Amino acid sequence: KNQVEQSPQSLIILEGKNCTLQCNYTVSPFSNLRWYKQDTGRGPVSLTIMTFSENTKSNGRYTATLDADTKQSSLHITASQLSDSASYICVVSDRGSTLGRLYFGRGTQLTVWP
Amino acid sequence: EADIYQTPRYLVIGTGKKITLECSQTMGHDKMYWYQQDPGMELHLIHYSYGVNSTEKGDLSSESTVSRIRTEHFPLTLESARPSHTSQYLCASSEAGNTDTQYFGPGTRLTVL
Numbered sequence: 248k249n250q251v252e253q254s255p256q257s258l259i260i261l262e263g264k265n266c267t268l269q270c271n272y273t274v275s276p277f278s279n280l281r282w283y284k285q286d287t288g289r290g291p292v293s294l295t296i297m298t299f300s301e302n303t304k305s306n307g308r309y310t311a312t313l314d315a316d317t318k319q320s321s322l323h324i325t326a327s328q329l330s331d332s333a334s335y336i337c338v339v340s341d342r343g344s345t346l347g348r349l350y351f352g353r354g355t356q357l358t359v360w361p
Numbered sequence: 362e363a364d365i366y367q368t369p370r371y372l373v374i375g376t377g378k379k380i381t382l383e384c385s386q387t388m389g390h391d392k393m394y395w396y397q398q399d400p401g402m403e404l405h406l407i408h409y410s411y412g413v414n415s416t417e418k419g420d421l422s423s424e425s426t427v428s429r430i431r432t433e434h435f436p437l438t439l440e441s442a443r444p445s446h447t448s449q450y451l452c453a454s455s456e457a458g459n460t461d462t463q464y465f466g467p468g469t470r471l472t473v474l
Contacts, residue, residue: 251403256401281462288467288468288470289467289468290365290451290452290453290465290466290467290468291404291451291465292465293462293463293464296462336403336404349406349463351403351404351405352403353401353402353403354401354403356401
């Protein structure tokens, strides 16, 4: 069964600190992996997307890594801000599907305290 | 910010009522999707559409129905709402191609009493 597992389930950090969120997946065949940010009461917004050949992608203070061999990804947030408080969702797409079938993790709930 | 809209944002209704959740996008995307999300859980695909007059059921069984008469509009209907339908419903759209990013609307929080 294709799955996407994220850890930790929740995380609290102080403003200005760095943090790393983890995503392990078993989706096969693999097409791409996305990290989304979902603010409370809002829809998810895409942060990064990585294909099989990419092992790192940055978007401002967000840096995602991908190890396709071990099927692991991480999202590193640098110098956290209060506005980073949100749920971060790892989404993996399989290959060969005209739909681009997406498999969603349950997300890591990040809270940044002042 | 994506140009995809959902109304209403919040809805509280009684059991047995018929409801329609609206979703519209102004990006001209062919593909549209409906997801259901419970607190702390992953998104589950309940319906999708490749284009006008094309609708398919997703992975999660749902008693809702959808229609796609216009490219920009993808409403979801529940003929008789029940408390088990209480959830957050998210609409999304993407361009053709299976690697394109999905753009999500703000969601509708539905509570059925």
